[in-house]
Amino acid sequence: MTKVAVIGGGISGLSTAFAVERLAEEAGLAVETLVLEKEGTPGGKIRTVSEEGYLCEWGPNGFLDNKPMTLELCDRLGIRDRLLRSNDNARKRFIYSEGVLHRLPENGPAFLKSKLVSWPGKARLACEPFIAARRSDDDETLADFARRRLGQEALDKLIAPMVSGIFAGDPETMSLKSCFPRIDELEREYGGLVKAMVRLAKKKKAEIREGKAVASAAGPGGILTSFLDGIQELSDRNAAALKGELRTGAEVEAIRRRDGRFEIRLVDGSVEEADIVVSAAPAHALSGMVRELDPGFSELLGAIPYSPMNVVCFGYEREKVKRDLDGFGYLIPKKEGRGILGTLWDSSIFPNRAPQGKVLLRSMMGGATNPGAVRLSDAEVTQTVRSDLRTIMGIEAEPDFVRIFRHEEAIPQYLLGHGRRLKAFDERLKDLPGLFITGNAFFGVGLNDCVNASNRVADRVVGFLQKR
Ligand SMILES: Cc1cc2nc3c(=O)[nH]c(=O)nc-3n(C[C@H](O)[C@H](O)[C@H](O)COP(=O)(O)OP(=O)(O)OC[C@H]3O[C@@H](n4cnc5c(N)ncnc54)[C@H](O)[C@@H]3O)c2cc1C
Secondary structure: OEEEEOOEEHHHHHHHHHHHHHHHHHHHOOEEEEEEEEOOOOOOOOOOOEOEEEEEOOOOOEOOOOOOHHHHHHHHHHHHHHHHEOOOHOOOOOEEEOOOHHHHHOOOHHHHHHHOOOHHHHHHHHOOOOOOOOOOOOOOOOOOOHHHHHHHHHHHHHHHHHHHHHOOOOOOOOHHHHHHHHHHEEEEEEEHHHHHHHHHHHHHHHHHHOOOOOOOOOOOOOEEEEEOOOOOOHHHHHHHHHHOEEEOOEEEEEEEOOOOOOEEEOOOOOOOEEEEEEEEHHHHHHHHHHOOOOOOHHHHOOOHOOOEEEEEEEEEHHHHHHOOOOOOEOOOOOHHHHOOEEEOHHHHHHOOOOOEEEEEEEEEEEEEOOHHHHHHHHHHHHHHHHHHHHHHHOOOOOOOEEEEEEEEEEEEEEEOHHHHHHHHHHHHHHHOOEEEEOOOOOOOOOHHHHHHHHHHHHHHHHHHHHHO
């Protein structure tokens, strides 16, 4: 029996172990899996907290249905019927700028009407199709890309808030190729973003005419999808479906090589042996585990920074919020100088996130551009969010319900040169046969990306075992 140890019981580790078990069985290989998770419960960044009738997401509040990976995982886990799709409000997204919540325009005419971007800013955006595509293959920061193709105002009011919404990151330091590889490809393939949109729309129309594609109301962004009892249903169900052992409270300290196998030393002093080790732990944690095994690899891993973040849930009686809440929520450009990054109107997009007659607003604080926010006291956090909600949404009332979730290391940052670092990882791993890496530190931070990377690494693990 071959033993495969997976370190880290977040969605990456859980879905890796699940895929290894399935693929090994299909290949007729006898494999025993062991997932080692440091915390007392599996799920990693996925955690749903239900209190006083509010359903608060500690981390992610869903995944997008425009990619198949998580949906396929749900099918395999038998939980399709538990899925909860966000309602139409989720399409209405807002940006707070110069004292006003502006609806993010969804099409050209709405964009022209919108007061979010000034006329000079719109004129600059209109130049995008005439800007030559970049020839160099070097990596570029998100900010440089946006300034070059779309102008400074679009960077400040559209791109930077989006980057903070996904990565809690700073576009001045982050890699276009690693954060948004498709956008980099579109510029290279079609010569620009507008040109790409026009050509792709034509292609889609032709495919619909020929019956090769179906028209989708969801648009390219997809629909935010969760579960009736919150996103934790996904990790709980995945954990329960594992045939092998899932050990919680098992913090790995070091990985060593011994006689062609691996020795995994845990903080409690115990040692596990395995033929294969897949790390699905955060990069900084893996860095510590391989310090003795390969100091160079450890150093490279340690160089991936994580942005810190507070997630602050406020519950109110509906009547105390004197404005409509038809929407997904809003993001705030850094220039506005607010204490929060934005607020999601969770109870507006999913029906059962707040008790009857109440609403749940979830604000994000911190990120790469305001790392000190995670060190503020609870009172300071509450005061900052209250003050921002008063200014932005006109909410004067005190919240009836407050929960603060702190993530010291919330989201990995794919900095300029991240792709080069991934290649260096591949080189180091060639000298460590049987050790594999996955997780959100490398190939995408969305739940879909994590599940996709897990499927790929499981495929490689089984391929490796077949060749042995
Ligand atoms: C606030 C927030 C909101 C988000 N919102 C969304 C969203 O709406 N949609 C979306 O798609 N994505 C979202 N994301 C991103 C997504 O949640 C994460 O990228 C994803 O859950 C990461 O999964 P993972 O398994 O790779 O890592 P993690 O969830 O971080 O799991 C790693 C696991 O390794 C364990 N571990 C660490 N050290 C050790 C050790 N030494 N030994 C053993 N185990 C160890 C940890 O305890 C953890 O359980 C959000 C993230 C955050 C923080």
